[in-house]
Amino acid sequence: MNNQNSGGNPSITPRRGLPGLRGKLAGTAPLTVAFLGGSITEGAGASDAESTSWRALTGAYLQQLYAGHPVRCINAGVGGTTSTFGAHRLQEHVLREGPVDLLFVEFSVNDGEDREESIRGMEGIVRQCRRLSPQTELVFVYTAADKNLTGYKPFNIAVHEEVAAYYGIPSIDCAAKVYTMIHTGELDWRKFAPDGYHPLDAGHALYAALVQEFLQQAVARAPCRTAGVTEAEETALPDHRAEAEEELLLPAPLDIRNYEYGRLLDYSGAAYSAAFSPRELLPEEPLMNWRFSTAHACTDDPQAEFSFTVTGQCAGLVLLYGPDSGIAEYSLNGGPYADINLFDDWCLEAYRPILALFPVQAERGVLRITVRNTGRRDSRSTGTGLRVLKLLSS
CATH class of the missing domain: 2.60.120.260 (Galactose-binding domain-like)
Incomplete structure (x- = not known):
């Protein structure tokens, strides 16, 4: 498993990447993308949540990447909600109309200081998604807020990273990028997000640019190769690896009290x-x-x-x-x-x-x-x- 930062960018940790997305982009089937999170994912702070938020900009980028084929985006951002609420909302707000191909999860700002509760919420989302929609690729996104700018890996982000590392989920640490830019004098935090939470359009664009950088690298990344088989031969073979991989999707939980069945x-x-x-x-x-x-x-x-x-x-x-x-x-x-x-x-x-x-x-x-x-x-x-x-x- 690759846990190294992507392309030298310390804000991106690709881990297992998005192995299914590359193949999806090569086909013609519709792409369904969901965004599960709080008010920042919903679009708070943006001048137009449906065009200038990081969620909307990411959806537009995927439509460009997947030109000629339908891209359906689900806005499951709800202001003030934690990963605990997210785990209970997943079926109704994300999976109700069927499986999704790509799911972005953003709760590092809203989750509180209870480590166990954050683990239960984030792990519940992962396990529930992999059980009900195993082909879904997940990505954790960590946005900035006053409490997420106290160091390079503050408490809430570090807790979410425990879950991401355990399940091999890519993560994009927007807060780390903001933290670095503040300390190098490139960014005025109070102009970036006047209320200390919700970024203005320029902030949403910065988040979206990091997500796009990760997606570019994930799509360009060579797929895992079966030993002794060329890429052309592998493409022509049925992907029996999926069955073996599915057995590994749900290891023993970090917390048996997680909200997998929320x-x-x-x-x-x-x-x-x-x-x-x-x-x-x-x-x-x-x-x-x-x-x-x-x-x-x-x-x-x-x-x-x-x-x-x-x-x-x-x-x-x-x-x-x-x-x-x-x-x-x-x-x-x-x-x-x-x-x-x-x-x-x-x-x-x-x-x-x-x-x-x-x-x-x-x-x-x-x-x-x-x-x-x-x-x-x-x-x-x-x-x-x-x-x-x-x-x-x-």
Whole structure:
């Protein structure tokens, strides 16, 4: 496995490269590319997310590279989401319409300081993707933010690199490039990303240029050669290596509690008390970090409750939290109730989906969850609302 930096560029680590992409580009079938990440992947900071973001520029480059054939790009960037949420969103937001050929994953800015949780999220994405869409090539992308500019391999990026190295996934460290340019005087970080996170057009272009440099080298790189067989002979032979390679796709996990089986489930899969009603956010109700359906179960009754059952190692909820959200509580498998209070300063501005994960169990099994409203609220909240957007299992 090649773990060396590509072409002397310390920001690019090719590892196993993209062995499937070269062959894909030589054919005529459509190319499907997905971008799973946070707000920077979604396009925040760009003047036009669909044309000047690093995601859009990368898609345009692949269309140029794959001239004459369809290139379909999936925007699975959702602001404020971590790799944990990403692992649970993968099936619905990336794989719902079938396998993808190339998947870029970007969560180093949004993941927190919990090393184990970051491992579980990133490893869950990798293992789930390789199990459900084994032909998908993955690439990790590390973008810049204040916390990712404290050194050459700051904490969040170093944790993601553990997963990348273990599974042989190429990585593109945009933050390392920015860090170097800041310290050589080539770049003013506050002009590059005025809020310390979201790059302006020039920043998105810099990220896209690094991705393009990697793609150029990955496509040009000679494929692995079967011993004693010429390139022409190898091209003509059936690729029986794929079966052997597939056996190596899922080694023993780094963390057995990873979210390989993470899924979003429809809120309607729970049994609700009569106080709940289905609804969607109205146009005048502010919403952030969500471009998808807001259909959810809603109540402000302090006596309301619901329950659901899943099979897995972990269960949870995606709640629509906003200005009038209250405090709920949950019980797992008949255990004592614990509070769910996700209210923060962002809730004062708009509704947004927030993950509430319950404790990961030692083994997979049946998990029975009961959630009830409490009638209590954070001092900043205007109500005791409970809005259930999704159920989770993993």
